[in-house]
Amino acid sequence: MIIAIDGPAASGKGTLGKRLAHHYGYRHLDTGVIYRAVAYALMQSGHDLNDEAAAVQAALELDPEKFGNPALKTQKAGEGASIVSAIPRVREVLVNFQRQFAADPPGAVLDGRDIGTVICPHADVKIFVVADPKVRARRRTMEARARGEDADEAAVLADILQRDERDKNRPIAPLKPAPDAYLLDNSQLDIEGGVRAAIDIIEAVRAGRSRG
Template structure:
């Protein structure tokens, strides 16, 4: 089974996907980390994030062993990821990696912003996660401060709104729910309640099969 988790509510979404994968004994891939890894590699070398050719070259040389680097979760890298992920050739370079991950047994949970629409359009279950932008900003600010970062909530909110607008309007793989996706609003849900809601969606889908 392939479970696709998409949506603008990035904060907490990766945790949701990870928890869902653990519940079912599946593998988990936070695809946003892939684009963050590309952005971080370019930032580390002092490169221009708008250099599409270089971004493609970096994407083709990614080392999955480095996806766990905590610096990939920082706001600066997240902003960079939104820039490089808008490049059609970068997305193309990373599609096969994601699809192969999804296809390998015993099953997989992938979360990102184009899983149900582009990467795995035939996923067994598609969940589109949303939340009020101010709630997302508050959560992300608290997460950043917990990592020791000096995060300003209003600046985080501005970044969230800018990124959502950019992702919704990009020409390739725009952020939107798949026609058969189930919307999950976690504005008023903690992670435990969010996981329970996601499991209920998956179980309902399995019952219909």
């Protein structure tokens, strides 16, 4: 089974993806990390984030061993990711890696912006996670502070809104729910509640399938 999770910045996709993968015994890929890694490589080598040739090269040289680098979590890397991810050739280069991950047994959970629309349009279940922008900013700020970073909630909110706008309005693989995605608003839910709601959706889809 392939579970596709998409949604805007800091909506809880990664947390949910990880928890669902654990619940079902599947592998999990946070696809945002891929674009963050490409942006980080450019920042490290001093290239402009809009330098297409350098971005494509960084995408071709992607090393999944480095996905755990804490530097990829920062707001700067997220902002950079949103710039390089709008370059069509960069996205093209990264499609196969993601599809291969999705196809390998026993099953996979992928989260990002275009999983249900472009990467896995035939995913068994698609969930589009949303939450009020202020709630997302608050959670992301708390997360950064817990890591010891000095985060300003208003600046985090501005970053989230700017990235959402860029991600929604780019011509290639824009952020949007697939027509067959289930909407999950977790603004009023805690992590457990969000996970339970997602499992309810997945189980309802599975039950419907085995009946039909």
